[in-house]
Amino acid sequence: MATDRTYNTTLPDGNCDFDPKAVAALNAIIEQVPNLEFIISSTWRLGETVESFQKILDVRGVIGARVTGITPRVMILVNNGRTSSAPRGCEIQQVLNDVAQELWPFHPGLTMREEYELRKQTPYSYLILDDDGDMLYWQRKNFIQTNGHKGLQMSDVPKAIKILNMPIIL
Secondary structure (H helix, E strand, C coil): CEECCCCEEECCCCCEEECHHHHHHHHHHHHHCCCCCEEECCHHHCCCCHHHHHHHHHHCCCCCCCEEEECCCCEEECHHHCEEECCHHHHHHHHHHHHHHHHCCCCCCCCHHHHHHHHHCCCECCCEEECCCCCCHHHHHHEEECECCCECCHHHHHHHHHHHCCCECC
């Protein structure tokens, strides 16, 4: 599950903290889909580690979350040799490609049908929770856009669980 500003709220002073309602919603998802692995895609991932994000979630009451990765920062070349951040969906796609290569290595001696049958044995699913909408077109069915001021809401939980229970076979 890739996450961004989905479980925090903007406080009156402009700073952000985890909203107890968003934490409760995240815990409800984890309770229904307990084998989740969290890949952090938030802008505030920069300078952090998997271990520090695990502590952030643990201290704030997210129960059973397993942080297993952080998306890379992908830069694109723009005018005059300057660079800019690529859309968040590109960063998430890079992680999804890595996961697919681990789950389904290429088997040169198999027919397409045999390869497909082999891949059916290890399906995976993913969910993107983010307050920004800069995802890739084919990620849309696995994406819930949260409100940047309210974060993840209980009303998002049923859709999140449905997405996570929908296996993908490439």
